[in-house]
Amino acid sequence: MTALLTDDCAVNVQNTLPLSMVERMTLIMEAFDRPLARLTLDEVTQHTGLPRSTAHRILDQLVQCRWLIHAKTHYSLGSLALTLGGRELAQHELRSAASDTLQALALRTGLYVHLASLAGSEIYYLDMFGGRNGQRVPSQVGGRAPAHCTAAGKAILANLSPEYVDNQYSNVIRSGRTDYSITDIVALHQELARIRGRNGLAVERGECFGHLACVGAAIRNCDGPVGAISIVTRHGSPMEPLAPMVLRAARAISDKLMHGSRVS
Template identity: 75%
Template structure:
């Protein structure tokens, strides 16, 4: 009996101990049980039961370590979390939602159409439709490119907070792919402001590859960009004439994602 009472006492004492940092971080990460989840601070505190100040502090630390992304008032899974396991599911959702639209866009334009998402400071190419412009085009499914040098990446970045852009791209933006590449933060922020003024349409001429031009638009989830569609053509191609159909394609995929969104 003494042993039993002692054991029960130990259990009670253990259960009354405050949660460790690891346990609190685990509670928060479990709130993002879907890769495309977009949660506010209030959503996280409601899910975890943690004090608001505690949840906010841990969320900030998770953002700094790239486990989460903070865009405007919402948080979502960051590049580290997506790389560990959520990425495949996210890719599947985006590719499923976009496949028919991208195939139709490739048929209509006769050009190369890409589906991309942001992975840290790079864009990750999830899918591709249409014939490649030529064999010098290294934009392949599974490939990566600096986000600030591509229309696809800039379209996504225009939907992120300036603070997040500063934290993720200040170092990488100094690297130039071509003579036309953006290579300082002031110029990058000016370009992102122009994209927002064009309803999210991003254009690049020879910024990643000298012989290519691209036009892109972001695919948006409920609270921010989750990917982008871009069309590539030769450097002197009529890229701006594609603006209306690229914007329509991105909106169509965004609407499909919203329709497929399963509430918590």
């Protein structure tokens, strides 16, 4: 009798699971119901009811196809998923959380301030605030730049896994923007380690635009980085006074995101 009940339970569980690969992939993608959601393998398994090995295999395939990103222990929506509809919501959430803080930072320093998110191997500029004395900048809202050439991009990358950095940059890093750009994957990993050693503060001098320099820091939600801010100054200007202001601003925005984030 016990064996019969066990067999019946197994059949019922089998019947409740989606049969096709498309259905299983849909279940997994539905788990990421917010643009900034970050889930572990166990959380995806709990949400979908799929066997752990099945969920892991499909997640790996979705990462390879750019539907998802795998960073350390968490998965999040990738560039393809964001392009098809999630990006506007993610932008709105970040911009809403950051707007007041970045406007105040621009007014206090008189410099331009960027808000950016990571899109594959590039950063995507979500917003800009211009200070009264700011050096004019070539970047613009909606524009992109190689993440490894910018303070905002490096601040985000310092929070991601070395495997992710290798996958994204091993083939593209050789093409720097200026003579100051990092063009070696080993040098990039060393730079990211220095950023982690500075409590997340990223610096670049002339790596993206030769006459400019930036200080940046990542913005985080409950699980990890979702964007970054950077402040722009002249190439030869001292950046030490800007560093604590950038870190405080990034932490303030992160606090706003965490306060409103769903912990899955």
